[in-house]
Amino acid sequence: MRIVIDCDPGNGVPGANVDDGLALALAVAAHPELTLEAITTVSGNTPSALGFAAAQTLIENFGTEVPIYLGAERALVEPPERWRTHLDREDADATVTETWGSTPRPRAAHDVPGIPAAQALGELVRAYPGEVTIVAIGPLTNLALATRLFPDFARNVARIVIMGGVFEVEGYPVDTNFGVDPDAAAIVLSSGARITLVPMDATTTTLMTHADLDRIERLDTRLTRALVPTLRPWITYSARTRGIGGMWIHDVVTVALLLDPGTVDTRDLDISVDLLPGPTRGRTVRWAPDALPAPGAAPAPIEVVTRIDNARLLTLLTGWFAAHG
Template sequence: MKRVIVDCDPGNGIPGANVDDGLALALVLGSPGLSLELITTVAGNTPSQQGFNVAKSLVERLGLSIPVLKGADRALEEPAEPWRKALDSRVYETKLAHLWQGVRQPTVFPAPEEEAADAIGRLICANPGEITLVAIGPLTNVALAMERYPEMVEAVQEIAIMGGVFALDDYIKDTNFGLDPEAAHKVLTSGASITLVPMDVTTRTLMTHSDLDRIAKLDTPLARFVSETLRPWMDYSIQTRKLPGCWVHDALVIAWLLNQQVATAADYYVDVELRPGMTRGKSWRYRRPLRVDVGIGEPDGGLVHVLQTVDNRLLIAMLENALAN
């Protein structure tokens, strides 16, 4: 049994918000091999309070007692306003908010007083070598936890991260690292044991309406949650991204923890650009020896395990199996 914390920015039921965090949570909850001990939310795909409402609503809907805590509302340094404008208004600019008509909205809950970063740091440090931290939003909470609990770097069993983009047409940066580059830099170069799932591999995932139809027939609480909330996002993705379905970025992180046959991986040094300009927030990776190493000093932190390819058929089968539970 692998003990996990999931730090996320879910948007299930929110017009225009990606639903892969909620799908990842459903995969955790439906997998007997994983014990979900804490859910925390961070500003990213959705504002932190909105993500908290989504996660808390799911836990309440399932009758579970898993603690859910709201985390950081803003990045360490990156201005929030341009990102919020882009992420929160695009669905209205494209006049596609009607796709969410009739979809159940998350309940609004008061946020607990305990801070997510403190809860993450305390739980990991109290259980050295036993907790896997799944970070599938911007890394603000994780960076704050490391700052407050430096021993967490050695105590965490693994940090499994969805974020970064290295060589993908139409992207210079991704949302998770772009929204808080300083946090991404701090975590990636911390020396902790890290697995990174970048967009280069998650954009090779695909869920279609046919897949969702099979999930809907399972008629379990988890399957109903997924089929209800993924349907409008899938239609939105088909219209705005010209895909035959939608990518399921964050679900691949959980699938890798369950079965490493679902992907291939290789080790790299990874970091994020922090300087102002159009490449701020862009991730990069390298392995030694480099053919040209002028100006390349010693790397910060250690090697990061980076996923490279995915078996999408196995991924979808794993999702269906978990949602049947």
């Protein structure tokens, strides 16, 4: 299966989430069942340029080669300042620097292609119509731009698997990926493409602990030696700040369900994105078949992940990492 991962990795970045790197590692380990044709970066968890450096460092450290394209640095409409203040945590918490300690930082980016991510996505999907699945684990800015640049994009893409959206998670009226760029989320969800949505409601039932990571570390492969040190500080930080005993592994679910659909349960729902001003801008909304949508809402039929088997997910990760050698 040809895939592209559109992401905002923070591996090695103090205070940044790291589950993008876990998703990238699984995609690399699962070759040739999955062929990672390209990686594109977008501003979200990290600014796009920093995410590019993090992705490039990981891929080089994994010992493989994948084209990486620099994507959108800001949302279509949404001002970036509020989200950047929230997400760029290195100076926000006195314990962050200590927690990340000697964790290797991303190296300076090099050989950045002149083709922007949205164009690369559109050209790849057009070159292999019906064959490319896009795994979107950051804000959907690049994909929205691709739909504008390539009118046949939604028709030609095989599937888009999105980590994003939230319906009813206490304390999270909006998730980061849709909140950073609500307009892009609305464009992509209503594009007509085949979409599987992996919302926070499901991913916050996942958990990776230090003990789980110890099992991966004991595999002692080139890939795990590169990956594990970038995950440990976030597990510590997340356990302390969220009180959950480890870290949620949102993004890797999108790759795992391609390898083992039984890892998740799904349900078809009519979904829209709230674009009204206010604290719920970017919120995902479910509509009953006989409901009257709010003015401006454009509900679309979407396959939504409703349950994740965390034990099966962790076993899948360990198995593929071991098989990769």
